[in-house]
Each structure stands twice: as structure tokens, then as C-alpha cells.
Amino acid sequence: MDNEHSASSTKTPNKGGRPRKHEDGLAPAVSFRLPKAERAIWDEKVAASGLTASEFFRELVLKNRTQVVARARPNADAKRMLYLFNKASNNMNQLAHRANQDHRAGLVSESTYAGILAELSELRRLMLADIER
Template sequence: MARPLKSSEGALGHMLGFRLNNAEFDVWDKKVKSSGLNKAEYFRQAVIDNRSVIQQKVHVVQGHFIPTKIFSAASNNLNQLARALNTANKAGTVSNHFLEEILSTLQSIESTLRFK
């Protein structure tokens, strides 16, 4: 006889995977073995019971703290603007005055992000 199906709330329908280097794996493996749980149960309990402490990486520039995620997103957006402006300039669809204005603004933003 087949095992009865779990309810949709009890079914484990999402699989996660991650990689560890040898030193990280040794620490992980010791903790799992000492817990008496299997790896999946240990991970679920660590995350769901919130026994883990996650800290966001912080970018430090001359005493100023900028969360890396925000810094990365801002840099990405500026790069996209610069690329679009360069493409428009090459196509001749933007005036020199507008180009100089935008470049000045981008340089000002860059200077602000670098805390010069």
C-alpha cells in the first residue's frame, strides 16, 4: 500500500541548495551531527526557528557606512544611464548641451558616492 499524500501545507515542495568550502563544511557537519538531526531537518530548524543571525554586508568608505546592496543597485543604475546616454550620443539623438549636463550630473553623483 502506498503512503498517504501529505496536505499541501505539509508537503515539502521546495528544494534549496548551497555550496560550502571544506572548512565551512567541517563546521556545518559537526553541528549537524551533534544535533542528532539530518541535514535537511537541521537547516529547516536553524532557519525557521531563527537560530541563525544574518548580517548585511556593509561597504565602508572613509568612516561612512553604505549597505552593499544599496551601493550596488545605485552603481548599476548609474551604469545603465551612462550606457543609454552613450548609445543616444552615438546615434546623434541627443544634443551636446544635454549630453554635457547629464555627464556633469553623473560625475557629481559619482563624487558623492565616493565621499570625496
């Protein structure tokens, strides 16, 4: 009897409220977001299955009824390129903001302003083309 009592005495007594889940109970929730169109498809499939959303998800994922295609991990060069593009994009945004401010204040002519925007647009196009390669 002492052994039984000592095992339960190590746990904090439940002082009311909902009873504690068993140790094998459910872990914290897993959640994800979907665009509205995909959410509608999800809801239709869940409803057609006759399962709850949790049961449906478990059926699909845990019983391996899905086919997951892993994305290729970027190599070191791709990571470096994205890092540099992020830094350059921030600078380009600052230039565009300043050009816009100065144009509105009359400090930059219309042709200079248009030229700056054209160059920034071309840089953007080249960067996107490189990313897609």
C-alpha cells in the first residue's frame, strides 16, 4: 500500500477543474493556415469523409495516405544569392522611397524620377530572372 501511495504522491493533487489527461493523451494542437479557396476544398473533403478535421488529418498524414514531395534544399550559392538579393532589395526600396519623396518635393525632375524607377524596375526584373534560373 505504501508503494501505491508513494507513486501517486509525487504528482501534484488536482485541486478541481477538468481532470488531467492520461499520460498517453493528446499533445498540444497542430495548426496550419490555408488560403480561402484551399480551405473550402479542405472543408469539403473533411465533410465528405464523415470524420472530424483531426481524424481526417490523422488518417491522411499518420497512415501515410499522402505523397509528400520534398523541396530541394538551396545550396550554399543559392543561399548567398538570396541573402545578397534581400540586402539589395532593401536598398532598392530605400532608393525608390527617397526618389518618390524628392519628386513630390520638386527636387527631382520628372525625367530623372522616371529614369530612376526604370532602372529599379530593370534591376528587379534581372534579380527575379536569376532566382527563377
